[in-house]
Amino acid sequence: MKLTDYVTEFLQKKGIHDFFGYQGTMIAHLVDSIEHNANTKSHSSYNEQGAAFAACGYAQAKDSCACAYATSGPGAVNLLSGVADAYFDSLPVIFITGQLNTYEYSGIDGLRQQGFQEIDIVSMAKPVTKYAVQIREAQDIVRELNLAWQIANTGRKGPVLIDLPMNIQRGEVSDPVYDMKFSDEETEAAVYNRKDGGNGAAFYREAVDKADSADAAEAAKEILCKLKEAKRPVFMIGHGAAGSGEKILVDIARKHQIPVITSVLARSVLAWDDPLNCGCIGGAYGHRYANMIANAKSDLLVCFGISLCTRQIGTKVHEFARGAQIVRVDIDPYNLQREIHEGREGEKCFCVSAEDVAERLAAAESRISSYGDWLEVCRRIRRELTQVDDETxxxxxxxxxxxxxxxxxxxxxxxxxxxxxxxxxxxxxxxxxxxxxxxxxxxxxxxxxxxxxxxxxxxxxxxxxxxxxxxxxxxxxxxxxxxxxxxxxxxxxxxxxxxxxxxxxxxxxxxxxxxxxxxxxxxxxxxxxxxxxxxxxxxxxxxxxxxxxxxxxxxxxxxxxxxxxxxLENGTYAYPKTCLGEPIHNQQPYIPKPIFDELMEI
The missing domain is CATH 3.40.50.970 (Thiamin diphosphate (ThDP)-binding fold, Pyr/PP domains)
Structure with missing residues (x-):
C-alpha cells in the first residue's frame, strides 16, 4: 500500500474527511492520495497560514481532530502560526509537511541547507507541538502515525507534526494498522523526552506529583466537601473542560443552581441569556459582573480546565479572590504550578481531567446543595452592571x-x-x-x-x-x-x-x-x-x-x-477596562459609587 494512501485512509477512518492545505511538489503525493480517496476532500487555501487556521477552526467547532498540510520550506514555515495557535489553545491537529528526498541529504554537519526548499521544520515546530517527527523509513509511518494520533487526542490535547520526505511519501507500507495503542509511559516519553534532552518525562512526572492528587475520586471528594461548606460557590469552566466534560458540569450546575463563569475560549459553553451564565473572566476586559462575582463575592471557586493566567485574573495574581477557597482541576500539571493564593493558602490542585472529575461529581450529585438564593444575587449583579455598561x-x-x-x-x-x-x-x-x-x-x-x-x-x-x-x-x-x-x-x-x-x-x-x-x-x-x-x-x-x-x-x-x-469612528475604545493597579472588579469607566457599594454589600 502506498504510504500516502495509508496516511489518508488512516485519518479518514478516524473521522477526518476534509483536509486543508496548499499544493506543492514535495507534498503532491499526499494531495494525490486525498484526491483518489472517495471519502476525503482537499480544500486549498491561498496561504498555508490560512490552511492551518482553517484546521484550528475545524477542531474548535467540532471538538475533534483536524488535518492541515503544506509542502516543504516556505510552505511548512507558513503553517507555524497555526501550529502555535493549536498548541496554546489545546486543539488536536495533525500537521503534515513535505520534505526533500532523503537521498538528497548530504550528511554534512553544519551545512546551512541540504537542498532546494529544505528546512528543518521538525526542530522549528518542536516548541509548539506535542510531538514532531520526520519519517526516514516508510514502514515507520505505521507506528509514528498511530502514536501521533494518540498524543494529539489524549491528555492536554494539541498539535503534532509529521514531516514526510518525498521519496518516503511514495514508499510502500505493509501490514497497515489503524488502532495501535500506547501506554501513558510511552506517550509521555515521546512527548516530553524530545522536548528536554531525554529527561522530559521524569520532569513531567515530578510536575504531576506537585499537585495535591492525580486521582479523580480524590478531586471529586474535595469538591463535594468544599461545596458543603460554601454559601456562594461558582463553577469556573475553561477550554480544558471542552466536550462531554463541560456538558456534565453545566448539567450539575443547572440542577443545583450554581453560577457559571467561563474563560474567553469557553465563552459559548452557555447561551448568552442562560440563567446560569455569569459571563467570562478577564483581567483587563472581562465582563464586569463576572469579575465582581469571582473576585469579590464568591467564597468558593471550583475551576475546571481554566488556566487562571494573568490575562484572566490580572497581574496582581495573589490579590485574586482573596475571600474565596479555590479548587483547581487541570490535566496540565504545569498550569497548576501557577500559585494563585500566596503560599497556596485555601487552594487545592488536582492534576486530572475535568471530564473524569465531572463524571464522579455527577455520580454523587445528590450530596450537593442548591444555591438558588446565591444565583439570584449573581443575576442581580449581572443586570445592574449590564445596565451600567449599556449606558456608557x-x-x-x-x-x-x-x-x-x-x-x-x-x-x-x-x-x-x-x-x-x-x-x-x-x-x-x-x-x-x-x-x-x-x-x-x-x-x-x-x-x-x-x-x-x-x-x-x-x-x-x-x-x-x-x-x-x-x-x-x-x-x-x-x-x-x-x-x-x-x-x-x-x-x-x-x-x-x-x-x-x-x-x-x-x-x-x-x-x-x-x-x-x-x-x-x-x-x-x-x-x-x-x-x-x-x-x-x-x-x-x-x-x-x-x-x-x-x-x-x-x-x-x-x-x-x-x-x-x-x-466606525477612528477613536473607538473597548470598555470596561481594568486600570493598571486596580482590582479587576472595579473597571473604567467606574461603577457609580452608590451602585458599587450596594452590590458589594449584598
Missing amino acids: PERYPNRMIAYLSDQLGDTGAVAVDVGQHMVWSYQSFHNKQDQKILFSGGHGAMGYALPAAIGAHYATGKPVACICGDGAFQMNIQELQWVKRENIPVKMVVMNNEALGMIRHLQRDYFDCVYADTSDGSGFSSCDFSDVAKAYGIRAKRIQGEDVENASGEFLEQNGPELLEIM
Missing part, C-alpha cells in the same frame, strides 16, 4: 455586535479575530445554545477568523460567520478567493475604524497620543473592503455605523457568502 456612550460598538448577533443567529459557528472587536464580541455577542464562538486565545493571532470560519463550516456543515477588524482582516484577505471558489456560506463582518484600535487605545494612555503605525496618516491605512470583496466576486456592502440596524438585516439574510463592512 463609548460602548456603541458593543450594541452593534448585540444587534448583529441576532442577524447571525442561524450560523453554526462565529469566528472572531483579534483586536477591539474581539472584546466587543465576547462581551456582547448573543450566542444561541450550541452556537460556537471561536477565538484565537493564547496565541492571539490576527488573521485567524476568516480561515477559521471556513474550517468551521466544514466541521458543522452549517452557514458560519466571522467578525474582524480592518487590521485583522487584511492579514489573510487572500482567502476571499477560497470563499468564492467553494461558495462557502460565510457572513463576513468587518468593523473598520481605519486604525489598530487596541494599540491606539494603549498609545492614548501611555504614549502621549502619538499614534505611530496605528492610524491613517501615521503609518497605517485601510482599504475599501467592500470593493475588494466585489473584486473577488463576493456580494458586499459598506455602511456607516449608525446605519447598522436599518441596513444590515436584509443584507445578511441573503444566501451564500457576503461581506458587510461597517465604518
Whole structure:
C-alpha cells in the first residue's frame, strides 16, 4: 500500500474527511492520495497560514481532530502560526509537511541547507507541538502515525507534526494498522523526552506529583466537601473542560443552581441569556459582573480546565479572590504550578481531567446543595452592571455586535479575530445554545477568523460567520478567493475604524497620543473592503455605523457568502477596562459609587 494512501485512509477512518492545505511538489503525493480517496476532500487555501487556521477552526467547532498540510520550506514555515495557535489553545491537529528526498541529504554537519526548499521544520515546530517527527523509513509511518494520533487526542490535547520526505511519501507500507495503542509511559516519553534532552518525562512526572492528587475520586471528594461548606460557590469552566466534560458540569450546575463563569475560549459553553451564565473572566476586559462575582463575592471557586493566567485574573495574581477557597482541576500539571493564593493558602490542585472529575461529581450529585438564593444575587449583579455598561456612550460598538448577533443567529459557528472587536464580541455577542464562538486565545493571532470560519463550516456543515477588524482582516484577505471558489456560506463582518484600535487605545494612555503605525496618516491605512470583496466576486456592502440596524438585516439574510463592512469612528475604545493597579472588579469607566457599594454589600 502506498504510504500516502495509508496516511489518508488512516485519518479518514478516524473521522477526518476534509483536509486543508496548499499544493506543492514535495507534498503532491499526499494531495494525490486525498484526491483518489472517495471519502476525503482537499480544500486549498491561498496561504498555508490560512490552511492551518482553517484546521484550528475545524477542531474548535467540532471538538475533534483536524488535518492541515503544506509542502516543504516556505510552505511548512507558513503553517507555524497555526501550529502555535493549536498548541496554546489545546486543539488536536495533525500537521503534515513535505520534505526533500532523503537521498538528497548530504550528511554534512553544519551545512546551512541540504537542498532546494529544505528546512528543518521538525526542530522549528518542536516548541509548539506535542510531538514532531520526520519519517526516514516508510514502514515507520505505521507506528509514528498511530502514536501521533494518540498524543494529539489524549491528555492536554494539541498539535503534532509529521514531516514526510518525498521519496518516503511514495514508499510502500505493509501490514497497515489503524488502532495501535500506547501506554501513558510511552506517550509521555515521546512527548516530553524530545522536548528536554531525554529527561522530559521524569520532569513531567515530578510536575504531576506537585499537585495535591492525580486521582479523580480524590478531586471529586474535595469538591463535594468544599461545596458543603460554601454559601456562594461558582463553577469556573475553561477550554480544558471542552466536550462531554463541560456538558456534565453545566448539567450539575443547572440542577443545583450554581453560577457559571467561563474563560474567553469557553465563552459559548452557555447561551448568552442562560440563567446560569455569569459571563467570562478577564483581567483587563472581562465582563464586569463576572469579575465582581469571582473576585469579590464568591467564597468558593471550583475551576475546571481554566488556566487562571494573568490575562484572566490580572497581574496582581495573589490579590485574586482573596475571600474565596479555590479548587483547581487541570490535566496540565504545569498550569497548576501557577500559585494563585500566596503560599497556596485555601487552594487545592488536582492534576486530572475535568471530564473524569465531572463524571464522579455527577455520580454523587445528590450530596450537593442548591444555591438558588446565591444565583439570584449573581443575576442581580449581572443586570445592574449590564445596565451600567449599556449606558456608557463609548460602548456603541458593543450594541452593534448585540444587534448583529441576532442577524447571525442561524450560523453554526462565529469566528472572531483579534483586536477591539474581539472584546466587543465576547462581551456582547448573543450566542444561541450550541452556537460556537471561536477565538484565537493564547496565541492571539490576527488573521485567524476568516480561515477559521471556513474550517468551521466544514466541521458543522452549517452557514458560519466571522467578525474582524480592518487590521485583522487584511492579514489573510487572500482567502476571499477560497470563499468564492467553494461558495462557502460565510457572513463576513468587518468593523473598520481605519486604525489598530487596541494599540491606539494603549498609545492614548501611555504614549502621549502619538499614534505611530496605528492610524491613517501615521503609518497605517485601510482599504475599501467592500470593493475588494466585489473584486473577488463576493456580494458586499459598506455602511456607516449608525446605519447598522436599518441596513444590515436584509443584507445578511441573503444566501451564500457576503461581506458587510461597517465604518466606525477612528477613536473607538473597548470598555470596561481594568486600570493598571486596580482590582479587576472595579473597571473604567467606574461603577457609580452608590451602585458599587450596594452590590458589594449584598
